[in-house]
Amino acid sequence: MASDLQGQLPLCKRVEWSDVIPLPQDDGPNPVVAIAYKEEFRETMDYFRAIYRADERSPRTLSLTRQVILMNPGNYTVWHFRRLILETLNVDLHEELDFAQQIASGNSKNYQLWHHRRWVAEKLGTDATLNELNFTKKILSVDAKNYHAWSHRQWVLKALGGWEDELDYCHSLLREDIYNNSAWNQRYFVITISPFLGGLKAMRDSEVTYTVEAILANPENESPWRYLRGLYKDDTEGWVNDPEIPSVCLNVLSAKSNYIFALSTLLDLLCNGFQPSQEFRDAIGALGTSDINQLDSNLAIAICSILEKVDSSRANYWRWHKSKLPSAL
Amino acid sequence: MRNLQQPDGSFMPIHVGAETDLRFVYCAAAICFMLGDWSGMDREKAKDYILQCQSYDGGFGLTPGSESHGGGTYCAVASLRLMGFIEDEHLSKSASSSVINMPLVLSWCLQRQAADGGFQGRANKSSDTCYAFWVGAVLRILGGYKFIEKIALRRFLLTCQYEFGGFSKYPGELPDLYHSYYGYTAFSLLEEPDLNPLCPELGMTDLAALGIV
Numbered sequence: 001m002a003s004d005l006q007g008q009l010p011l012c013k014r015v016e017w018s019d020v021i022p023l024p025q026d027d028g029p030n031p032v033v034a035i036a037y038k039e040e041f042r043e044t045m046d047y048f049r050a051i052y053r054a055d056e057r058s059p060r061t062l063s064l065t066r067q068v069i070l071m072n073p074g075n076y077t078v079w080h081f082r083r084l085i086l087e088t089l090n091v092d093l094h095e096e097l098d099f100a101q102q103i104a105s106g107n108s109k110n111y112q113l114w115h116h117r118r119w120v121a122e123k124l125g126t127d128a129t130l131n132e133l134n135f136t137k138k139i140l141s142v143d144a145k146n147y148h149a150w151s152h153r154q155w156v157l158k159a160l161g162g163w164e165d166e167l168d169y170c171h172s173l174l175r176e177d178i179y180n181n182s183a184w185n186q187r188y189f190v191i192t193i194s195p196f197l198g199g200l201k202a203m204r205d206s207e208v209t210y211t212v213e214a215i216l217a218n219p220e221n222e223s224p225w226r227y228l229r230g231l232y233k234d235d236t237e238g239w240v241n242d243p244e245i246p247s248v249c250l251n252v253l254s255a256k257s258n259y260i261f262a263l264s265t266l267l268d269l270l271c272n273g274f275q276p277s278q279e280f281r282d283a284i285g286a287l288g289t290s291d292i293n294q295l296d297s298n299l300a301i302a303i304c305s306i307l308e309k310v311d312s313s314r315a316n317y318w319r320w321h322k323s324k325l326p327s328a329l
Numbered sequence: 330m331r332n333l334q335q336p337d338g339s340f341m342p343i344h345v346g347a348e349t350d351l352r353f354v355y356c357a358a359a360i361c362f363m364l365g366d367w368s369g370m371d372r373e374k375a376k377d378y379i380l381q382c383q384s385y386d387g388g389f390g391l392t393p394g395s396e397s398h399g400g401g402t403y404c405a406v407a408s409l410r411l412m413g414f415i416e417d418e419h420l421s422k423s424a425s426s427s428v429i430n431m432p433l434v435l436s437w438c439l440q441r442q443a444a445d446g447g448f449q450g451r452a453n454k455s456s457d458t459c460y461a462f463w464v465g466a467v468l469r470i471l472g473g474y475k476f477i478e479k480i481a482l483r484r485f486l487l488t489c490q491y492e493f494g495g496f497s498k499y500p501g502e503l504p505d506l507y508h509s510y511y512g513y514t515a516f517s518l519l520e521e522p523d524l525n526p527l528c529p530e531l532g533m534t535d536l537a538a539l540g541i542v
Contacts, residue, residue, distance in 0.1 A: 181452040185396040230385025317476035
């Protein structure tokens, strides 16, 4: 298959295209800001327009769509027409995966490419599962947060399966970068939806343990704190009553460093009815952010005051939050 | 446009087939709003799809299950506002109930302001000019814009301004039209002198919105 654009005769000089009259782009009588297309691009598009108008679906038009896509992978009309040709010619779609791979190497954030990949995978069915998981894994090894790759991977899992190793995959990515929020999100996706695991409630205890470990290693990392809260989505009672939660907050506060999320999490607990022991008041006092005697008797108010100082980007928010607390009214 | 709406409430951009996600729900809502005609979409279904896109951390992904993202969150909240499912400046009012988890989306949005003053599109990613609009506009719609650190944001945005004009995604890079436009909308939200006020849910000036609607 020809994949190189250089050293080719122009289409108008090629014998196999001599029967086609190229169709120029109709920019209307008074084009505004007309694009200065390169000659090669203009010609290729003129031939495409001609065969598209004629609805010719043949090996030569299939090849032409490849050329157009290489020149402009964003042209969704050509991608669509290519799919029509593939169906008519009943082409082996495994080869199409190779083509998609080629386009992906320079354009891993192109929407049309990913949609095409999904279309091919859907046609190939479960035969394609491993291939798709490997493909997205390869893209993610270059950019572990590529949104399209993650989206495609989630679709593959839901439509074609392959869940068995997904939790391990998330873990391996988090070992490489514990701050990778995409991997945390995927973890949540797996534990809630995988048919091989028991669902959120069943996975909760082990996930809390996993997350607490991640928090203690890097308490300034937002992702595990959000994940922890997410484990108790729609179950505030469970959230307030799990001793692991205030425990990890206390742990972080006792270390006296990177405690902003520990404070805001504790605040959330207090607002939901958590009754703190004296340990918490002592730990907060020991932070040295204010004179221990000036710590407000209401711990939630005290925490807001501290956060106003130490989380200064959100000072206005903490001030507002404080004003809305029951005792403040 | 009605024919482009999917059974799950999302929208496809073209009839021949393409990806479906919150971007096109937003486009549909904006079109209907500007035309003053909602017969082109089923708002309830669209709302259901949007709600499915709210992540465990409060932000919205572009599809259900996807990672929460500044652009997704904008499309979600702006759409709900345009469709009439959330009131203006909800957070400033005493009404506590809402179709989405408001305190959590507020917290998520505010956490997107990084130490360098700029806004990131997702947790633990670099600040990027355009999210000062995508996330900033959500805060403006909800009544939480007053909670951001404006001086730091302004300082960050100026580091993304190219010496010959325009804005880039990150400091020190070459500008492009997209980041330049959203740089301007971000400054408008900051009420920069000599810039016109912005209609956050349409991403254009109030003046322009008035002319269209």
